[in-house]
Every structure is written in structure tokens, then in C-alpha cells.
Amino acid sequence: MIKSPLRFPGGKSRAVAQILPLVPDFEEYREPMVGGGSLFLALKQKFPLRRYWINDINYDLYCFWKVAQECPDALADAVHKVRQSTTDGRALFYRLLEQYGQGSEFERAVRFFVLNRITFSGTVDSGGYSEQAFHDRFTHSAVERIRPLGNLLRGVKITCGDYAPVVQQEGESVFIYLDPPYYSVAESRLYGRRGELHLNFDHERLRRILGQTSHKWLLTYDECDYIRERYADYTQLRWTLQYGMNNYKQPRARPGKELFIANYDIEGATTRQLTLILERSGAVYDVLSRRNAESASNP
Structure with a gap:
């Protein structure tokens, strides 16, 4: 399996195995905030003949891809x-x-x-x-690790800009994965020059845009009251992940509570498969349905 050559703060390279069971069937995969692209690269190798569209607002990152x-x-x-x-x-x-x-x-x-x-x-x-x-x-x-990317990226649509058009454009059997800047660590300023892409991110706008699309989407977020309440009407799965964020503002990587949020039902078989993966990795997990997500503010 070819992995991303990029190191990314909060990137999901460690979480690909946990995310893959949650991915529904799709013909077109879109990642509007591609970052290091760990999940994208895994899916491209698993399903090479399907359509892919990756995007990021960071122009220099776009240039790399x-x-x-x-x-x-x-x-x-x-x-x-x-x-x-x-x-x-x-x-x-x-x-x-x-x-x-x-x-x-x-x-x-x-x-x-x-x-x-x-x-x-x-x-x-x-x-x-x-x-x-x-x-x-x-x-x-x-x-x-840069060299194999040429073959993997062949035929992939790569754009630079706001995430909204990637979410909103019509298509058949589209699945969208998003890993936005996390809400509770905005002051760490992890993205963009002097952290501008982190500090200025509008979390309410993202929720509003996702609520208007008919495409299936999966969202990864930090587990906190604000995010849990804003997405109370969606399926939520809570678990822990060791953050890959050793920087000069945060000297030691720390385990953090994460949320998977989806606008589609996570089937029982998928949940059982994910449970086995999480148990093997020693992670803590808790599947929240749409009905009880809002009441879980004090886990």
C-alpha cells in the first residue's frame, strides 16, 4: 500500500483502517479538504477505476498534488x-x-x-x-515516496479553492469525505500561513452546506459539545485517536476524542467490523445513533 509522502497535523494516516469500513459504495469520491490525502490514496488503490476529485484551499498544497x-x-x-x-x-x-x-x-x-x-x-x-x-x-x-504518485493520480481531478463547490456539484453515486480544521484546537493555528486557514474557518457554514447536499458524506471532527450538538441529527461514532501533532506549541502528541459523523446509516455489520479494528488497536469507541447523539453531551 502506497502511503502519503506528506506529514500533516491531525492527518488521518493512522486512522485509515478505522475509516475504510465506514465508506459506503460509491462511483465518485470527493475530498474537498484533501490535506495529506491518506484516505484518498487508500481508496484509489482499492478502487482504481472509479472517479476521484481532490481539492484544497491551500494553493501551495494544491501545487504539490x-x-x-x-x-x-x-x-x-x-x-x-x-x-x-x-x-x-x-x-x-x-x-x-x-x-x-x-x-x-x-x-x-x-x-x-x-x-x-x-x-x-x-x-x-x-x-x-x-x-x-x-x-x-x-x-x-x-x-x-513522491515518485509513485504519478500513476496513482492519473485521471484524478485536482482543484484549488473553497470546499463548497466540491460538495454542491451534482453527480451520481457520490461519496464525500471531509476532515476540517478541528473546532477545539483553533488556537493551535495548524493550517496556512500563521494559522490563518485554521483561525478563520467557519464551522457553521460547513454544517449548513453539508445539510443541503444529497450526496453521502462522512465527516471527522474533534469530540466536543459544540460539534456534537450541531450534528445531533446525524449518525455519530465517538472514538479516540493519537494525534500526530507534535509541534512547538504542543510538545507531545496526545490521545484525543474524535467523532465520525455521517448523513447515512452505519450498518450493523460495518459497526461490528469497526469495533474489532478499534479493539485491536486499543481505542475507545462508542457508537451514537441520531436519536441519542444529542443526549450524549456528558459521556
Whole structure:
């Protein structure tokens, strides 16, 4: 299984096995906030002939996915050149920060990937430099993980912009997965330059837009009263996940309560399969129906 070469704060690379049983049958998969794309890549390998549309509002992240689709070998070679010519990781970090918003799509893709590998938990423009990441994460093998993306991304629609059009566009047998910035950790400023994509995210707007679509969707969120109450009319599954968010504002990764929220029923067989996966991983879980989700504010 080819995994994402990107490190992402709060990314779902550790949760793919738990999410897959919840995915309904689909002909078109859309991910409006693709981020590191862990679930997308898993589904693309499992169902290679279906339609895929990935999107992100972060232009530099879009550049990475687009360039990885069109010329993965050239991208990997360029990143290798940066790695092999660099001995002072901190100086490289500050030089790349000064180049924010500059360059071609290709140059921005290179910049994004390098920063993703040398910052705390891949926070790029919102985090700080990590000497450990420079030595342990910015490696030959990490860069080589770019090359297989060309085949995986063939035929995939890749866009940059607001998530709403991706959710709202009509289609047949569409399934949408969303992993928005988490509500209760907005002050950690994990996404965008200086955290602007995290601090300015409108959670009410997302709920309103999701409530208007007929497509099936699955949403991952942090488990808190605000989110649980806003989505009380939907199926909710509560569980714990070890956050992959070691950064300079949060020095140690911590287990956090998560919610899977869906606008479709989660079948009993699916729940039993997921239960086995969660039990094997030592996770705590609690399936909430639409009827009792609102009353679970004090678990």
C-alpha cells in the first residue's frame, strides 16, 4: 500500500483502517479538504477505476498534488537536489519562509514538500523548524515516496479553492469525505500561513452546506459539545485517536476524542467490523445513533 509522502497535523494516516469500513459504495469520491490525502490514496488503490476529485484551499498544497500528478520524477529529483546541497536545515527553513507566495507551481511544490519534511508535524508555514525532522524526516526514502504518485493520480481531478463547490456539484453515486480544521484546537493555528486557514474557518457554514447536499458524506471532527450538538441529527461514532501533532506549541502528541459523523446509516455489520479494528488497536469507541447523539453531551 502506497502511503502519503506528506506529514500533516491531525492527518488521518493512522486512522485509515478505522475509516475504510465506514465508506459506503460509491462511483465518485470527493475530498474537498484533501490535506495529506491518506484516505484518498487508500481508496484509489482499492478502487482504481472509479472517479476521484481532490481539492484544497491551500494553493501551495494544491501545487504539490498537481505537480506530483504531472511530473513526479522531476519533483522528486528537485527535492533531492535541495536535500543533498543543504547542511544547515535552519537556514534552509528561513530561506523558504521568505519565498512564501513566490515562484512557479513547480517551485512552490518543491518548497511545500521540503517545509513539510523539516517542520514540526509538517506544519509548513504555520509551525516551527525541527532539527530532528530535518535529520529524520527529510531523507532519501521520504523523497522517493513522491515518485509513485504519478500513476496513482492519473485521471484524478485536482482543484484549488473553497470546499463548497466540491460538495454542491451534482453527480451520481457520490461519496464525500471531509476532515476540517478541528473546532477545539483553533488556537493551535495548524493550517496556512500563521494559522490563518485554521483561525478563520467557519464551522457553521460547513454544517449548513453539508445539510443541503444529497450526496453521502462522512465527516471527522474533534469530540466536543459544540460539534456534537450541531450534528445531533446525524449518525455519530465517538472514538479516540493519537494525534500526530507534535509541534512547538504542543510538545507531545496526545490521545484525543474524535467523532465520525455521517448523513447515512452505519450498518450493523460495518459497526461490528469497526469495533474489532478499534479493539485491536486499543481505542475507545462508542457508537451514537441520531436519536441519542444529542443526549450524549456528558459521556
